[in-house]
Amino acid sequence: MDEDILDTFPLREEIARVTGEAAAFAIDLLRPGWKLWQVLIILAVLLAAWLLRGWAAERMTHWMRTQTGRPKWQLRWLVIVRNRLGLVCFAALIWMTLLIMREVTWPSRSYLVGLAATIGTAWMVVSFVARLVRNPFLRKIVNWGLWIYVTLFYLGILDETKVFLDSLAIEFGDFHLSVLGIITALVVIGVLFAMARVLTKATSSRISRNEDISPSMRVLVVKLLQIVLYAGAFFLGLKWVGFDLTGLAVLSGAIGVGLGFGLQKVVSNLVSGVIILLDKSIKPGDVITIGDTFGWINALTARYVSITTRDGREYLVPNEDLITGLVVNWSHSNSLVRLDIFFGTSYGDDPHEVRRIAIAAAAGTERVLSSKPPVCHIVGFGDSSVNYILRFWIINPTEGLTNIRGNVYLALWDAFKANGISIPFPQREVRMLGEGAPQGDTKRPGHSTPVPGD
Missing domain, CATH: 3.30.70.100 (Alpha-Beta Plaits)
Incomplete structure (x- = not known):
């Protein structure tokens, strides 16, 4: 117990040192002089950027609603720019302020304004680059991670922060897992995923336009390419930040055996999807009937096949059902x-x-x-x-x-x-009986009529 308490002393000393330096820096900024004036100028620019952002965003939104004929990718990027108008306005205003201050006063009296301009511009660039990450959670991790990184880098306290975060670690023998390693791994994997996404999209576009490859093989090649690139990005990111992949390989093997028993249906659908793509039994655009469902194949995914019927309904049929069930492909070998x-x-x-x-x-x-x-x-x-x-x-x-x-x-x-050809249909004759009509004999067979006097 005493050893654990002693181990926490360096961490406490580091926290106390960082807190003391931050307090001294804040007191120094609040003293009368050019440092305080620069802080007030930066705050004024922030307020002006916030007001300008509200004014420009409203007008940009009205203008975008009139651009109905533009391609979707252009409208998407216009929305991205509108959502980041605050950073754009701040970067533009702070650089204008810096240029004016350098013309009217000494460069040393605009040092903090220049630092704010550099950090604000870096934040703006990071916010646009982070859009390349499709996953929302991972995008936020990359965005905030790079924001913190560039801020610490330009403030000149990056090395001290790395030492502090690396001291917040869990150790088991040779295994060392620190907060710095986790943050670095998430940021690096996010960046690599973004690069893999861009590369996959560009390659998939070229493969989809290649008429020499059958539609099913195009889908198979694209899926394999995505698996290779994203898996490579994940393991490369772990290796980059210093994780030992040997233990991870053993652990993944054990997890794979457990998942194999628990996710038999999922694995079966994945394998069935690969078989469908390899044997080319069905492909996008085919017209099939499975059970009572008749429709067109929209897409082949790793787990299911998307089928759209004539009434607009979209059915997601598991790949296993297409392998084990009876499927009528109206356009398999020919379209007759x-x-x-x-x-x-x-x-x-x-x-x-x-x-x-x-x-x-x-x-x-x-x-x-x-x-x-x-x-x-x-x-x-x-x-x-x-x-x-x-x-x-x-x-x-x-x-x-x-x-x-x-x-x-x-x-x-x-x-x-x-x-003059007639199409017959069943006809029936209905006879209506009145009250005076004779009633039929109601006696049951085998019974004689009684004779009077018996």
């Missing part, structure tokens, strides 16, 4: 699709004439292939009609199946009506 429709006509109509009229009606419908002529066959004699099947081929199932069936049915209706 045969459709069947059934109908019936009266027994009084000539079957040969009915078949000829039905084939002609289907052949004259838009989207029905003429290279594969429609055919019509009798499939049975029903209670009130002769039943037929009409088969025809189309080449573009992506434009819908229900609509082409409806058009062929409508063509049959018009053709049958023009040629």
Whole structure:
């Protein structure tokens, strides 16, 4: 217990020293003289920048609402600039103030203003660079970390701060984990992630435009590229700040075994996604039917496939279901699709004439292939009609199946009506009995009628 207390003495001494220096610096600034005037000038510039930011942001917002024809990336960057108008205004005003002060007084009397201008400009640059990090939490870590870093660097107390943060550490044998290491790791990993994101986006754009690669292989290459770049950025960031990856490899192996049992479905979907991309059974743009869902494939992800139906609903189907279930791919090897429709006509109509009229009606419908002529066959004699099947081929199932069936049915209706072909339907006769109508015999079978006198 005594050793623990003694170990805390250097830390307490360091905190006391830093606190004392900060208090002495604050007292020195408040003394009458040019240091105090510079502090007041910096505060006045801050107030002016805040007021100018409110005035400019409102007008910029109204102007942006009129720029509806601009590309989305331009509007996005305009929003980013508007949200950082405070830093932009401060940097512009403080540099103007510094130039004026250097013209009218000695450079030594504008030292603090120059320091504030340098730090304010660095903050502005950091706020724009941090936007390259997509994850909001990681972006805040990078943003605040770089802000603190540049501030300490220009104030000249970076080395002292590093020593202080490194003293706040947990040690187990050779393992040393300090606050400085954690902060550095988060900032470095965030910067590397941003670089990996930019590189992935640029490479993915080029791969997506390459027509020599199939759509499924493009998705697979992009996914593998993302895994390699982001994993490399993560481990490179840890290695950069001095973490020993040997122990991490052993720990990750043990964690992987545990996760393998607990996340079997997730792993199965990941493996199924890779298999789908490799065997090219489905790809973006295909029209598929899985269960009662019929729609277009929008995207293939590591865990699921996005399918959009004709009514605008988007289904996220796990990759495992596409591997183990029955899937109808209407455009797998070719885009030819045969459709069947059934109908019936009266027994009084000539079957040969009915078949000829039905084939002609289907052949004259838009989207029905003429290279594969429609055919019509009798499939049975029903209670009130002769039943037929009409088969025809189309080449573009992506434009819908229900609509082409409806058009062929409508063509049959018009053709049958023009040629006097009737489509029978069940008819029933309902007889209404009045009160004076004779009632039927209500006695049950096997019972004799009683004779009077018995």
